[in-house]
Amino acid sequence: MAEESESASEPNPNTPTPTNPPSTDAINVVPLQAHSPPTKLPSRPRKTRKLSNTIDPSLPKTQISTIVPRIVSRSLSYEGELESAINYLKSSDPLLSPLIETYPLPTLELFQPPFLALTKSILFQQLAYKAGSSIYTRFISLCGGESNVVPDMVLGLAPQQLRQIGVSARKASYLHDLARKYQNGILSDKSIVDMDDKSLFTMLTMVNGIGSWSVHMFMIFSLHRPDVLPIHDLGIRKGVRMLYGLEDLPRPSQMDQLCEKWKPYRSVASWYIWRFVEAKGGNSKGNVVGNSDVSLQQQMLSMQQQQQQQQQHQQFLDPINGILDVGACAWGQ
Numbered sequence: 001m002a003e004e005s006e007s008a009s010e011p012n013p014n015t016p017t018p019t020n021p022p023s024t025d026a027i028n029v030v031p032l033q034a035h036s037p038p039t040k041l042p043s044r045p046r047k048t049r050k051l052s053n054t055i056d057p058s059l060p061k062t063q064i065s066t067i068v069p070r071i072v073s074r075s076l077s078y079e080g081e082l083e084s085a086i087n088y089l090k091s092s093d094p095l096l097s098p099l100i101e102t103y104p105l106p107t108l109e110l111f112q113p114p115f116l117a118l119t120k121s122i123l124f125q126q127l128a129y130k131a132g133s134s135i136y137t138r139f140i141s142l143c144g145g146e147s148n149v150v151p152d153m154v155l156g157l158a159p160q161q162l163r164q165i166g167v168s169a170r171k172a173s174y175l176h177d178l179a180r181k182y183q184n185g186i187l188s189d190k191s192i193v194d195m196d197d198k199s200l201f202t203m204l205t206m207v208n209g210i211g212s213w214s215v216h217m218f219m220i221f222s223l224h225r226p227d228v229l230p231i232h233d234l235g236i237r238k239g240v241r242m243l244y245g246l247e248d249l250p251r252p253s254q255m256d257q258l259c260e261k262w263k264p265y266r267s268v269a270s271w272y273i274w275r276f277v278e279a280k281g282g283n284s285k286g287n288v289v290g291n292s293d294v295s296l297q298q299q300m301l302s303m304q305q306q307q308q309q310q311q312q313h314q315q316f317l318d319p320i321n322g323i324l325d326v327g328a329c330a331w332g333q
Contacts, residue, residue, distance in 0.1 A: 076224040076267065077108055085226060085265035089272075092261045095243050099272040103279075106271045109221045114192040115182060116149045117222040118204075121214055122174045123167065138165035151182035174209030181207055197225060220267045229266040231255035239273035242280060 076082050082105070090097045112120075123139060124132035142157065142165055143149050154175050162172040181187045187203060195203065197219065204215045216230040230236050231252040240258055241249050250258055262269040 074226065076106075076226050077111070081226065082106065082108075082268070085268040089262060089265055089269055093269070096262070096269060096272065099243075099276050103272055103275045106268060108224055111224075112146075112222060114189045114218075114222065115151065115178070116146060117218060118178055118207075118210065119149055119154065119175060121218060122171055122178070122209055125171065125209070125214075135166040139167065151179040154179040155183065171209065174207070177208040178210070193223065197228065220270065225267060227264040227266050228270070229255060229259055229262070230270060233270075235274050235277045236270055239277040243273070243276070 074081050076085065086100055086105070090100055119139075120136060123136050127135070139162075140146055140149065142161065143153050157172075157175075159169055159172040162175070163169065167175070178187075186206075192200060192204075200219065201212070201215050204210050204218070205212060213230060213232050216228050216233070219225040219228045220230070237249055237252070237255065240246070240255065244258065259266055259269065
């Protein structure tokens with residue numbers, strides 16, 4: 001290492017000195033304006049979407065070559081970000097533009113502490129919205145309020161106590177595993193908010209009972225991450241097939257390539273695809289397309305039973321391409 005630094009600092013007389021040192025666009029960091037609504041995510045520095053480090057002319061060429069542009073995404077709850085997403089998707093995908101014009105703007109869910117939101121997602125697994133709400137209300141009462149839903153409180157609840165309010169033994173074990181990972185420092189509300197999408201996906205799928213579908217829903221609806229594509233969601237896959245006139249239902253492994261043009265706003269595109277599929281289905285059950293008074297997350301929960309039946313039927317017909325696996329649907333189960 002000493003030899004490398006020495007050789008890098010001594011000029012080579014045979015090498016001409018450049019008159020114009022190499023440079024790239026400088027990092028542009030703009031402080032985020034404060035937001036008054038309490039539903040926003042904790043404030044973090046606002047950065048431009050495409051960033052690159054300024055190159056110091058004194059750096060060795062070997063170090064300069066390692067500096068590459070990087071992408072920094074912003075939460076959809078930042079002021080103007082949702083509008084930017086809408087405008088971008090209209091221009092990037094002409095087939096998606098009519099859906100954006102047809103259906104109302106997305107409404108962001110109230111921000112909740114990540115531990116509370118993940119606990120709620122576990123409790124709602126494979127339940128209709130009404131049944132899940134009933135159990136969740138009893139769970140909150142058992143804890144003494146939502147503000148008391150913390151790891152120590154959840155670990156203090158015996159499986160029998162949870163069973164008495166309608167929580168299955170399996171879900172009780174999931175809740176305890178989540179709480180233990182918080183207690184051991186593997187997870188925390190702050191680390192979850194600060195982690196990039198890939199790291200967050202890896203860490204949360206380590207929790208028993210939380211699979212890829214659950215993590216994608218959590219990232220979209222709770223954290224308001226802008227570029228999440230739920231590749232295992234049957235509704236999204238059916239919507240992509242209808243939108244692009246595909247003969248077959250796309251496999252999860254094909255979804256990233258098919259939806260490449262939606263980046264970096266695949267969460268918002270998914271929102272409109274869900275509404276598109278629901279409208280095409282013409283279901284009388286839970287058909288609330290265009291009703292801005294009902295949150296999409298609530299709609300998603302009410303659609304779970306129908307999706308589970310469709311996924312089970314598909315798995316029976318095509319075991320290879322079926323997506324009914326652990327963590328791939330129904331809040332991770």
